[in-house]
Amino acid sequence: MFVQRGQFRRSANFKTDLGELYENELQDIKKAIQSYEDASEWYKGDSATALSNKCALKAADLYCDDSIKDYTKAATTYERVAKESLNNSLAKWSLKEYFLKAILCRLADSNDYASANAVLQRFLQWDPSFQTTKEYELASKLIDAVKDGSSDDIALASKNFDKFSRLDGMKVRILNTIKSNVVAAPADIDEDFT
Secondary structure, X not given: OOOOOOOXXXXXXXXXXXXXXXXXXXXXXXXXXXXXXXXXXXXXXXXXXXXXXXXXXXXXXXXXXXXXXXXXXXXXXXXXXXXXXXXXXXXHHHHHHHHHHXXXXXXXXXXXXXXXXXXXXXXXXXXXXXXXXHHHHHHHHHHHHHHHOOHHHHHHHHHHHHHHOOOOHHHHHHHHHHHHHHHHOOOOOOOOOO
């Protein structure tokens, strides 16, 4: 109703509240995601970029929920919000967090270290200062660990980062997924059977 009248912000406020209700009270993650995504689009229609990004990030975080695990959608959202935040001096300090979450999601999705590394290189082009951060160090070590098939290196890199900056529950779950995927991956067979 409000959208039809061009009252995007008011509609977005209601959709955000609805998303929080679905997420926190009803535990309906799929409907919460849809509500946050709708709110994000409507805030964007009202030129409220910060509020739009906030809702998009909530949706991305929920895509990482154990009941959904749509890491591709989450990674794409983190990357989009990061790109939109590049020229925003208030949001720029959050880039390293968005970059790290995107890399974690890329690795959890398929253990595709080559694609994760390509995304990491793109992030460095967007923000060269990222290379000096602990988040970059963790992302880089995780990509190498997945490439080498070493769950021990994943655990060590995670532990070292956790000493610097406490890993939240979502990141721990994603890291455990990455580690499980590495352990479950079949070893390359280098034998010659001829």
